[in-house]
Structure formats: C-alpha cells, structure tokens
Amino acid sequence: MLSITHHMMRYLFLTCAEEESLMHAVQATAFGDPTVLSLAELPDPVPGSGQVAIDVTHAAVGLIDLFFRRGVYKDTPGMPQPPFVPGLEVTGTISELGEGVTGFRVGEQVVAMSQTGTGGYASVYVASASQIVSIEGFGIAPELAVSMIPNAAMAYAAFTEVAHLRQCESVLVHGALGGLASAFPGVAKQLGASRVVGTVRPGKLDAAKATELPYDRIVDSTRLSEELGDERFNIVIDPVGGEIRTQSLAVMGPGGRLIAAGNASGDWEHTVPDNRLWLGSVTIAGFNAGAYLPTHPQVVRPALEAARTAISAGLGQTVVDVLPFDQAAIAHERMESRALAGRLVLAAQ
Structure with missing residues (x-):
C-alpha cells in the first residue's frame, strides 16, 4: 500500500x-x-x-x-x-x-x-x-520601456555606426510616429542634433500635433517640397520606402546620408536613380538591425544603455x-x- x-x-x-x-x-x-x-x-x-x-x-x-x-x-x-x-x-x-x-x-x-x-x-x-x-x-513604465528602448537602441546604432551623426547636424525622419521612427528624434537630440523634423501622412497630422516626441516640427509627407522649401538635412531616416525615398534626395545637402531603415510602404520594387547620388554628393546606406547587430555585437551593450538613458530622460514619450x-x-x-x-x-x- x-x-x-x-x-x-x-x-x-x-x-x-x-x-x-x-x-x-x-x-x-x-x-x-x-x-x-x-x-x-x-x-x-x-x-x-x-x-x-x-x-x-x-x-x-x-x-x-x-x-x-x-x-x-x-x-x-x-x-x-x-x-x-x-x-x-x-x-x-x-x-x-x-x-x-x-x-x-x-x-x-x-x-x-x-x-x-x-x-x-x-x-x-x-x-x-x-x-x-x-x-x-530608472522610473520607466514597462509598457513604455518595451515600446521604446529596443528601437532607441537601434536608432543609436544607426546614428553612431552607419550615419555617423555629428554635433549640430539636422535630421529628417519619415513615418515620424511609427514604432521604429519614433525612437530617432530623442536619440538624435541626445547625440547633439541641432534640429529634427518628422514627416507623416495627412491622416496623422492631428496626432502629430499632440505628440510629446521631441520633434522640432512635423510636416505632411505628401507635400515635402512645399513644406520644407529650401531647408536641407544632413541625415534622412527612412523606414517608409517607396517614392518618398527618392523625394528625400531633393531635401538633402551635399555630404548628406540617407539611412534606408525599413519598407513600411510595402513597395518592394522601388529603385533610386543612382546618378542623383553622384550629382547631389549624397549617400544611401541600409540599416537592418537584425542583420547588423549580430555581426557587430560590441555595439549592442552601449546602444541599449544609451537608449535607456534617453527614454528615462523623457525623450521617447x-x-x-x-x-x-x-x-x-x-x-x-x-x-x-x-x-x-x-x-x-x-x-x-
């Protein structure tokens, strides 16, 4: 028994x-x-x-x-x-x-x-x-931490390792309120950018006006040349892709760097005319964290710590x-x- x-x-x-x-x-x-x-x-x-x-x-x-x-x-x-x-x-x-x-x-x-x-x-x-x-x-709510810290780490890596952002440079971010894009303005400010402008589709302009993200200005992405006039940017962050990637070349100054960081548009066939890169003396570089970070493991720890600092400082609300x-x-x-x-x-x- x-x-x-x-x-x-x-x-x-x-x-x-x-x-x-x-x-x-x-x-x-x-x-x-x-x-x-x-x-x-x-x-x-x-x-x-x-x-x-x-x-x-x-x-x-x-x-x-x-x-x-x-x-x-x-x-x-x-x-x-x-x-x-x-x-x-x-x-x-x-x-x-x-x-x-x-x-x-x-x-x-x-x-x-x-x-x-x-x-x-x-x-x-x-x-x-x-x-x-x-x-x-660090006083960061868990839902905000998971939303922003990983993307801010990717933004830090993109700025420091690929775009080589320097003090007082200007930055344009497409899809400004998107998951990845929203991390870029805070990190840009943390790294010393002088001005950060975002773009959104017309339907998101009202939400853009209410955002607490540290953009200096957010404009209509369908009216890029009209909204920006003669303003030129040192760095363009483009997680959207499609035609706006080509349009970005017109608002970049000589020595400008465009970071292709995604394809939210779903336009997988779009191409950029390479002679415009030569004529404008600009560079396009891709940044895919899934490909870059595993091959550059030394970047991950400082990127995560810098991201935590930016979000705890309120730069990713x-x-x-x-x-x-x-x-x-x-x-x-x-x-x-x-x-x-x-x-x-x-x-x-």
Missing part, C-alpha cells in the same frame, strides 16, 4: 511539474492574415550558457511581426516558418540565469531584444544576456495601447489599418 501511494504521489508530482513547465504563447500556425494567430501551451524554454529566462509582462507588436506572419520573408534562409511565436521585444523579470551569466540577478526587471526576431509573444522568453538591459531604478495576449490578432489588425499613432503592446494576463 505504501508502495502504491509512493508511486501515485510521484505521478502527481511529475504531472504538476509538467503542467508548471508549460508556458502560454501566441503562435502563427501558418502564413496568412491575423486569424492564423492562436493561443497555445508550449514547453518553457530553458536558458543555455550566456542566456537568461524572463517571465514576460509585456511584448511589443511591431511591423516585422506582421511581415513574418504574412510570410514576406518565407523564402529567405533562416527566417521563421510556421508554427512560430512572433515577437521581437519583451520586458519582464529574470526567472533563471544560464551558466556564465553575471551582472544580472533573478527578479531583476529587464528589457530584451531578440536575436531571431521571434519568441516574444509568450509568458516565458529566453534571451542572450548581451541583448538585455536592466530598467530597475509616445502613446502606448496595451492589449492582453489573447487579443494578438486584434493588435495585428490594428497595425494593418495604419490608424495607429503610437505603439501596441501585449500584456501577460
């Missing part, structure tokens, strides 16, 4: 342990529209050497998540294939340290960037210790709407409507 009881207790213990080891996650079960997103229970990921496990409180919803879900990059080697858990950026508390991790502790509140661009829409997330930064003591994880499909629908004037974040329940 004692033996039976012992085995029953062991079975119950293992069953409970197995239940506890399952995390809640949102999976993309196929490529397609937002309806392919569904809740699932998956085994908890375990941190390996140099990694940490994070109990996620918030995960940001970004345009790259939509591209992955639609299958825009499905034929590119190394890109996620269904079923996968979307999510590039999370905040939460460290629950476990992998072998060799120092400088962090269990229970510490952190923001993490993904090396793969996936995994964030889950209650547990494993990150490389090199891709996280503590936010304890943007509108953040928070939805529960089980409304991930609704979050994607709202992203696709292009009616947003800030960030969308999923919160663990």
Whole structure:
C-alpha cells in the first residue's frame, strides 16, 4: 500500500511539474492574415550558457511581426516558418540565469531584444544576456520601456555606426510616429542634433500635433517640397520606402546620408536613380538591425544603455495601447489599418 501511494504521489508530482513547465504563447500556425494567430501551451524554454529566462509582462507588436506572419520573408534562409511565436521585444523579470551569466540577478526587471526576431509573444522568453538591459531604478513604465528602448537602441546604432551623426547636424525622419521612427528624434537630440523634423501622412497630422516626441516640427509627407522649401538635412531616416525615398534626395545637402531603415510602404520594387547620388554628393546606406547587430555585437551593450538613458530622460514619450495576449490578432489588425499613432503592446494576463 505504501508502495502504491509512493508511486501515485510521484505521478502527481511529475504531472504538476509538467503542467508548471508549460508556458502560454501566441503562435502563427501558418502564413496568412491575423486569424492564423492562436493561443497555445508550449514547453518553457530553458536558458543555455550566456542566456537568461524572463517571465514576460509585456511584448511589443511591431511591423516585422506582421511581415513574418504574412510570410514576406518565407523564402529567405533562416527566417521563421510556421508554427512560430512572433515577437521581437519583451520586458519582464529574470526567472533563471544560464551558466556564465553575471551582472544580472533573478527578479531583476529587464528589457530584451531578440536575436531571431521571434519568441516574444509568450509568458516565458529566453534571451542572450548581451541583448538585455536592466530598467530597475530608472522610473520607466514597462509598457513604455518595451515600446521604446529596443528601437532607441537601434536608432543609436544607426546614428553612431552607419550615419555617423555629428554635433549640430539636422535630421529628417519619415513615418515620424511609427514604432521604429519614433525612437530617432530623442536619440538624435541626445547625440547633439541641432534640429529634427518628422514627416507623416495627412491622416496623422492631428496626432502629430499632440505628440510629446521631441520633434522640432512635423510636416505632411505628401507635400515635402512645399513644406520644407529650401531647408536641407544632413541625415534622412527612412523606414517608409517607396517614392518618398527618392523625394528625400531633393531635401538633402551635399555630404548628406540617407539611412534606408525599413519598407513600411510595402513597395518592394522601388529603385533610386543612382546618378542623383553622384550629382547631389549624397549617400544611401541600409540599416537592418537584425542583420547588423549580430555581426557587430560590441555595439549592442552601449546602444541599449544609451537608449535607456534617453527614454528615462523623457525623450521617447509616445502613446502606448496595451492589449492582453489573447487579443494578438486584434493588435495585428490594428497595425494593418495604419490608424495607429503610437505603439501596441501585449500584456501577460
């Protein structure tokens, strides 16, 4: 009888342990529209050497998540294939340290960037210790931290490593209220830019007037030459792409640098006439954090710390709407409507 009881207790213990080891996650079960997103229970990921496990409180919803879900990059080697858990950026508390991790502790509140661009829409997330930064003591709300710190880190890397922003230079940012774009004005000001101007589509001009982001001015992107007149910029940040990329050349001075940082327009066929680069003495450089940062790991830590400083100083105040994880499909629908004037974040329940 004692033996039976012992085995029953062991079975119950293992069953409970197995239940506890399952995390809640949102999976993309196929490529397609937002309806392919569904809740699932998956085994908890375990941190390996140099990694940490994070109990996620918030995960940001970004345009790259939509591209992955639609299958825009499905034929590119190394890109996620269904079923996968979307999510590039999370905040939460460290629950476990992998072998060799120092400088962090269990229970510490952190923001993490993904090396793969996936995994964030889950209650547990494993990150490389090199891709996280503590936010304890900095007075940053977790939903704002996950919305802005990773993007501000990317902006810092783009400005310092690719655009080589110098003191007192001027910056133009297209899609000014977008997830990535919204991080650029604060970092530009932190690095000494003299003037930062943003552009938005006409439907977002009212939201632009109300923003707390540190732009000196925000203008209608469909009236670029009329709005800007003779003003010329040293650096243009373009996460939008399409025709506005070519139009930007007309508002750049000699020695200007245009950073192609995305393609929110969805125009994958657009090209820029290269003779205009020569005639205007301007440069176009691409910046894709997913490609750049893994090959330049020494940039990540200073970028994250600079981003944390900028956001804690109030240089990234943007509108953040928070939805529960089980409304991930609704979050994607709202992203696709292009009616947003800030960030969308999923919160663990």
